[in-house]
Amino acid sequence: MILNMGPQHPSTHGVLRLLLEIDGETVVKLIPDIGFLHTGIEKTCEAKFYQQVVPMTDRIDYLCPMTNNLCYVLAVEKLLGIEPPPRAQFIRVLLNELTRIQSHLVWLGTHALDIGAMTVFLYCFREREEILRLFEDVSGQRMMTSYFRVGGLSLEPPLDFLPRVKKFAKIFPERIDEYEGLLTGNPIWINRLKGVAHISVEDAIALGVSGPSLRGSGVDWDLFFFMQ
Amino acid sequence: MGSEPAVTDLEQLKDHPALALLFHWNAGAVTQANFDRNELSVYIDRANIKDACSVLKPQFNFFSDLTCVDWYPSEPRFEVIYHLLSHQLKERVRLKVKLQGDDAAVESITSLWPAANFFEREVFDLFGVRFLGHPNLRRIMMPEDWEGHPLRKDYPVEGYR
Numbered sequence: 001m002i003l004n005m006g007p008q009h010p011s012t013h014g015v016l017r018l019l020l021e022i023d024g025e026t027v028v029k030l031i032p033d034i035g036f037l038h039t040g041i042e043k044t045c046e047a048k049f050y051q052q053v054v055p056m057t058d059r060i061d062y063l064c065p066m067t068n069n070l071c072y073v074l075a076v077e078k079l080l081g082i083e084p085p086p087r088a089q090f091i092r093v094l095l096n097e098l099t100r101i102q103s104h105l106v107w108l109g110t111h112a113l114d115i116g117a118m119t120v121f122l123y124c125f126r127e128r129e130e131i132l133r134l135f136e137d138v139s140g141q142r143m144m145t146s147y148f149r150v151g152g153l154s155l156e157p158p159l160d161f162l163p164r165v166k167k168f169a170k171i172f173p174e175r176i177d178e179y180e181g182l183l184t185g186n187p188i189w190i191n192r193l194k195g196v197a198h199i200s201v202e203d204a205i206a207l208g209v210s211g212p213s214l215r216g217s218g219v220d221w222d223l224f225f226f227m228q
Numbered sequence: 229m230g231s232e233p234a235v236t237d238l239e240q241l242k243d244h245p246a247l248a249l250l251f252h253w254n255a256g257a258v259t260q261a262n263f264d265r266n267e268l269s270v271y272i273d274r275a276n277i278k279d280a281c282s283v284l285k286p287q288f289n290f291f292s293d294l295t296c297v298d299w300y301p302s303e304p305r306f307e308v309i310y311h312l313l314s315h316q317l318k319e320r321v322r323l324k325v326k327l328q329g330d331d332a333a334v335e336s337i338t339s340l341w342p343a344a345n346f347f348e349r350e351v352f353d354l355f356g357v358r359f360l361g362h363p364n365l366r367r368i369m370m371p372e373d374w375e376g377h378p379l380r381k382d383y384p385v386e387g388y389r
Contacts, residue, residue, distance in 0.1 A: 043378055043385055078265055205290060206343065208341065219315070221315050227320075
């Protein structure tokens with residue numbers, strides 16, 4: 001039987017249409033139909049100045065606006081041969097690491113939620129909220145920050161920014177232990193994840209899998225350390 | 229970061245692992261190369277691109293991106309761009325193929341890296357470049373009945389009204 005799933009479906013975290021060929025309860029073939037979130041950002045950018053593109057890059061992925069800001073401004077800086085002041089570079093890296101943490105918290109929280117562990121979701125969002133508050137104080141926005149500029153940053157961060165980041169960095173390791181306590185060893189978490197959707201090394205490389213997923217397949221690869 | 233002038237002399241670049249592999253295979257296939265801002269770009273003839281990819285594949289095992297640039301109104305109009313990454317050498321290489329506007333077609337590399345499937349569909353959808361031998365060359369982003377290819381430079385930014 002062929003079933004249509006989506007584009008709007010309560011179990012997906014975005015708009016995605018799947019054509020499923022099923023045999024009883026088993027999916028034997030799946031055809032993804034994407035493009036529902038295609039907004040043509042590249043086309044819009046054709047008619048903008050370089051500096052005007054920064055807010056567009058926030059919207060590529062609302063969970064890592066700063067990361068996309070950085071990728072974009074680094075590319076423009078590379079083209080123009082500009083080096084931003086060291087202080088701006090430090091703050092950029094700091095904010096990118098915070099972005100990464102809050103984005104991973106959303107992943108962990110919603111992943112656990114989908115599997116049936118509601119508590120972790122609330123705990124993760126508690127920590128994420130502090131990071132978003134930092135973003136708001138820095139840029140005026142919780143999510144669409146548009147904080148980076150070609151050549152530096154748009155504003156100086158507020159005076160209490162660094163002490164608050166330090167405080168967060170101090171308490172966060174304990175919070176990770178808390179998540180661990182809730183998930184690692186939790187029989188529901190283990191039963192629903194162990195041995196599920198294993199991707200072999202060959203498949204992962206052939207399909208262009210990267211980042212943590214590639215490491216999950218057992219490939220020793222980390223852009224962060226290997227491609228400095 | 230200061231930008232040093234680009235190196236375009238093939239003789240000076242021939243020791244780069246990607247170019248060494250390509251020269252060893254068929255020196256005639258490489259038409260141009262440049263090393264600019266620490267990035268190597270190699271221009272390959274259209275007829276040789278798939279073979280060039282398979283020559284590089286043992287070393288440059290990871291296909292990371294495929295995209296296109298429209299240089300309208302110049303000819304050759306399109307540049308299809310391949311980004312390959314070597315996990316082993318920790319190096320990247322960028323291959324480029326120039327295509328004429330009235331004959332925008334190039335051989336598909338989906339049989340080498342299945343990851344290229346959606347990228348080629350995207351370039352077909354948004355630039356109108358055809359990939360010969362692609363298993364399923366249909367639009368991917370735009371609706372199936374869409375007319376035109378939006379990322380072409382002669383397509384208006386606000387669409388046709």
